[in-house]
Amino acid sequence: MRRLLDAGSFAEADAAFDELLAGGTNFVDDRWVRSTVLVHRALLAWRLGRIPLALELIAEGWTELDTQPPSGGSAAHTVSMLGFLLEGIGRRGPAMDLMSLAVQIARDSGDQPSLAHCELREGIARVFRAANQPEQAAHQFAAARELCEEAQSLAKPGRVKRSALACLARSLVGTGDVESGERVAHETLTLSRDNSDGYAMALANWVLAVIRRSQGVLTEARTFASRALESAENIHESFLMMRFSRELAEICKQLGDPVGEAAALRRAVTAAVSAVDILKEGLGQALEQRRVATQAQRMAMAAREAALRDPLTGLANRLGLERMAPVLLERNASAGRVPWLVLLDVDYFKEVNDFAGHTAGDVVLQEVANLLRRECRAGDLLCRWAGDEFVVLLVDAAEDSREAGPVVAERIRAAVNAHDWRLVLGRLEQKPTVSIGVASGPHNLDQLFAAADIGLYKAKRAGRNRVENGTDQPETTQ
Structure with missing residues (x-):
């Protein structure tokens, strides 16, 4: 040659x-x-x-x-x-x-x-x-x-x-x-x-x-x-x-x-x-090779990001919560703050689907997600856990961290309760509300979730549309 x-x-x-x-x-x-x-x-x-x-x-x-x-x-x-x-x-x-x-x-x-x-x-x-x-x-x-x-x-x-x-x-x-x-x-x-x-x-x-x-x-x-x-x-x-x-x-x-x-x-x-x-x-x-490589990198990053997001609400999904929560909890622990987990469930969601249709049910979930964004801080981790259940992990709360969970949970409950659902559901007799369980204590996602789930169960049994504390503290009933 x-x-x-x-x-x-x-x-x-x-x-x-x-x-x-x-x-x-x-x-x-x-x-x-x-x-x-x-x-x-x-x-x-x-x-x-x-x-x-x-x-x-x-x-x-x-x-x-x-x-x-x-x-x-x-x-x-x-x-x-x-x-x-x-x-x-x-x-x-x-x-x-x-x-x-x-x-x-x-x-x-x-x-x-x-x-x-x-x-x-x-x-x-x-x-x-x-x-x-x-x-x-x-x-x-x-x-x-x-x-x-x-x-x-x-x-x-x-x-x-x-x-x-x-x-x-x-x-x-x-x-x-x-x-x-x-x-x-x-x-x-x-x-x-x-x-x-x-x-x-x-x-x-x-x-x-x-x-x-x-x-x-x-x-x-x-x-x-x-x-x-x-x-x-x-x-x-x-x-x-x-x-x-x-x-x-x-x-x-x-x-x-x-x-x-x-x-x-x-x-x-x-x-x-x-x-x-x-x-x-x-x-x-x-x-051109650099452009293609950069595009591929962005697509890969977007794919990884999409895998951690709920496509309906845009909030983190269950996998996203499990990936990001340990980092946030570690940050809270380093700052000496008490971690709070808020677990909420949409009341009467089955009735919404049955009488208004699943499309209306999807819009209700999107509206709840928007209300969560409005009532929480940008740094808080918002997640659609499954179905009509949502999780909020509070980060860098300005309120006294010992009371942050109940305070934020009550703001969320009140916002959902006061929301005008007529554009979404028309004259549906039973409008959606949320029952909320909160928990604080260990810097461990599984333990926090288990405690908040107890609080959610209490709220449902007590009549819904309320906040209950699942940890061993005096209950906050609204």
């Missing part, structure tokens, strides 16, 4: 990539090897301009990377490629950290081929940083030279060795050894032509252009820069295209060749637009 891309055979590379993807990665058992495969495929997809797929593969590979500490040649490859990708999109701080880490991982593993790959990537990144940041050039060229010298000595004859030689040539020139740099550049040029290696060929021609320009031989410098740019364009390497077209424009300017300079600048703009389009597409895909 990489040989096809470096030779500019994009149609064949695209077809081969589809065939590669069809094979999947399930055959890979080792997580680090799988991560390496995924990230390497992301690099290939990026080169082919398949940005959404590249981002998807990067994300999947990075997820695999997080599963265990990096060690071994596969881990080094993965970390290095991720760093190289970040370098390409301008995230230079973390990019160099990752590439340097990858070199150390590969060195510790004793995997020489992996070490050569990792050193090459860091070396290339440092060479281009040096070319773009003159104030750091000496340090970057020296580091790149050390990396590329070792990389080309470790690599077997092939693409990595040729690219390492080209990178070494530029770092030799950058550290002042122009004669050695030129010799290595010519050697790389011969090897890359024989192997149709457009990437190494582009780098080697660029190095020779830099040398001739420094020597004042501008006509030859223009020729080499043109060849470097042409090779980069043939393999669709937008980053190299931008770098080499600017180099060519500067040489043409020095030569007094405005036509050549304008043409080179147009090619630089074309390369920049292409790179921006790629990044825009990548950003758009990333934003």
Whole structure:
């Protein structure tokens, strides 16, 4: 795949990539090897301009990377490629950290081929940083030279060795050894032509252009820069295209060749637009993925919220009460307050359903829920327990917490009793009221509920439409 891309055979590379993807990665058992495969495929997809797929593969590979500490040649490859990708999109701080880490991982593993790959990537990144940041050039060229010298000595004859030689040539020139740099550049040029290696060929021609320009031989410098740019364009390497077209424009300017300079600048703009389009597409895909993920998260949260709510009244349901009550009771206990639970039941609800219909019964329950909201505080936990039974767990009561339950319960009872039910029930003879049991004491939902249930039973037996205390305290009868 990489040989096809470096030779500019994009149609064949695209077809081969589809065939590669069809094979999947399930055959890979080792997580680090799988991560390496995924990230390497992301690099290939990026080169082919398949940005959404590249981002998807990067994300999947990075997820695999997080599963265990990096060690071994596969881990080094993965970390290095991720760093190289970040370098390409301008995230230079973390990019160099990752590439340097990858070199150390590969060195510790004793995997020489992996070490050569990792050193090459860091070396290339440092060479281009040096070319773009003159104030750091000496340090970057020296580091790149050390990396590329070792990389080309470790690599077997092939693409990595040729690219390492080209990178070494530029770092030799950058550290002042122009004669050695030129010799290595010519050697790389011969090897890359024989192997149709457009990437190494582009780098080697660029190095020779830099040398001739420094020597004042501008006509030859223009020729080499043109060849470097042409090779980069043939393999669709937008980053190299931008770098080499600017180099060519500067040489043409020095030569007094405005036509050549304008043409080179147009090619630089074309390369920049292409790179921006790629990044825009990548950003758009990333934003869309983020939007989908956020939407899914909101839907999941809404589903969880819905599972805790009664759809008819909008109050918490039984599950919601059981989930939230322990937290509220713990808060009350920490504040030194006495917890109160109010349990109420709609009186004559069966008659409402029998004579006015179940739709009217549903409206009665909704009206009771609205009255609860009006008479209770926003922080109180309101719940439709089951059927026509409701629960209120009082939180942060402003009244003396020792009397809060009966006081709030009486407000609720009075509000329901005084409510005008004619719009809901017409002239139904027996209007709805509520019987209420209250309880306080332990910071335990089951115990509070049991005590309040006793109070509710007392209220029903005593004639309904009243409040009774189910705890061992003097009863409050309204």
